[in-house]
Amino acid sequence: MAPIVIGSLCYQYQAVDVIGPFDMLGGATKRIMEAVKTYSPAITDSTVAKAPEFVFHHVGLSHDLVDLTSGFTVKPTCTVDDCPALDILLLGGPNPEPFVLDPRFAEFIRRHVASGKLLFTNCTGSFVAAMAGALDGKNATCNNVEYEWVKHRYPKVNWSKDKKWVIDGNIWTGSGPVSGMDMIIHWLQENYGKEAFIWAALNLDFEPRDIDGVNVIPFRYGEDGKQLFTHVHHYHDSY
Numbered sequence: 001m002a003p004i005v006i007g008s009l010c011y012q013y014q015a016v017d018v019i020g021p022f023d024m025l026g027g028a029t030k031r032i033m034e035a036v037k038t039y040s041p042a043i044t045d046s047t048v049a050k051a052p053e054f055v056f057h058h059v060g061l062s063h064d065l066v067d068l069t070s071g072f073t074v075k076p077t078c079t080v081d082d083c084p085a086l087d088i089l090l091l092g093g094p095n096p097e098p099f100v101l102d103p104r105f106a107e108f109i110r111r112h113v114a115s116g117k118l119l120f121t122n123c124t125g126s127f128v129a130a131m132a133g134a135l136d137g138k139n140a141t142c143n144n145v146e147y148e149w150v151k152h153r154y155p156k157v158n159w160s161k162d163k164k165w166v167i168d169g170n171i172w173t174g175s176g177p178v179s180g181m182d183m184i185i186h187w188l189q190e191n192y193g194k195e196a197f198i199w200a201a202l203n204l205d206f207e208p209r210d211i212d213g214v215n216v217i218p219f220r221y222g223e224d225g226k227q228l229f230t231h232v233h234h235y236h237d238s239y
Contacts (some may be wrong), residue, residue, distance in 0.1 A: 006088040007057035009105050009128075010066040010076045013092025016177045017122040019072075021090060021184040025054050027203035028188055028196040036203070042234040047199075052192050059083050061102055080108045086117065093123030093177075096146050099131075106132040119171045120187075122180030126173040130154040140173040141166045163211045182209045202231045 006025070008018045026032060030051040037043040060066060060076025067073055078084065089112045109132040113119050121129050126142040127150050129135050136156040141147075144161050151159040160166060165174045165183035172187065174180030185208045189197035201208050201217065207230050210216050220228040 001053070003053040003055045004087045005055045005057065005084060006090060007059045007078075007083060007086045008090045008092060009108070010058050010060040010074050011094060011099075011102075011105065011128075012067055012069070013094050013125065014123060014177060015068040015070055015072040015092075017092030017125060017180060018090060020177060020181045021120065021122060022056055024181050024184050024200050024204060024206070025052075025188065026056075028192065028200035029053055032203060033199065036199070039236070040234050041236055043199075047195060050193065050195065051199075052188075052196060057083060057086065059108070061104060080104045083108075086112065088118045088120060090120040090122065091125030091128045093121075093125045093143060094128065096124050096127045096150060099128070101128060101131045109134050113171065116170055120180070120184065121171075121173045122183075123174065123176050124150070125180075126150075126157075127154070129171070129173075130157050135171070135173075138171055139166050139168040140171070141175045142173065143176045164209060164213050165211060179209075179213075181206065182211075186210070202233075205231060207231075 028051060030048055030053055033043055033048045033051045057077045058074050060079050062079060063076050065073045065075050089109070109129060113134040119129065123143045124146055126135065126140045127146070139158045139160065141160055141163065142150050147159065147161050161175065164179040165172060172183055174183040185197055185200055188200055208216050217230050219230060222228055
């Protein structure tokens, strides 16, 4: 099976909007499963064989470094002019009020959505998609902090904030950074099964929520009623 090629656009988004989902997907890959076999007997050859593979790209207007939030910078791996064909595009969320979308990015987004390929947006990344005109007539959500501001400026979009994420055809919009991670891991489960879901969550010590914000991995309790760690780790008897 060919690797899934996923890319994000390099503008000043909140770093976790892209890093979180990319690491979530990365935690379920064959490479990570092979590495974890060293530490856990729960990883079998079958687990590795079924694991997906991803190729990650960071798409810039040039190859110059781009500032993100919290002192992070990202170095584009390609540009809008030489980007390989993407299976998935992920848009991180910028601060909407001062943000200006470069026309080349806008055209890149529109072409991707028109091709029918998957678009993920995280936080105010849906605002970026709306700026490009890719959400007109679509159902979508965004970070609830900016919800009314965004809704007022893009009335052609059917905005809602009832769920942690919204799916409309090939467009999945997450309401906030962690909700976007919840969204991505549920997509992972739909496409690669429960095992990929479990290992992606366990590798990040992440406790996923469903679309309503309810934890989906049951809490565990000891005989004394004290809550235990949610994830169960299995170790080799010796090394």
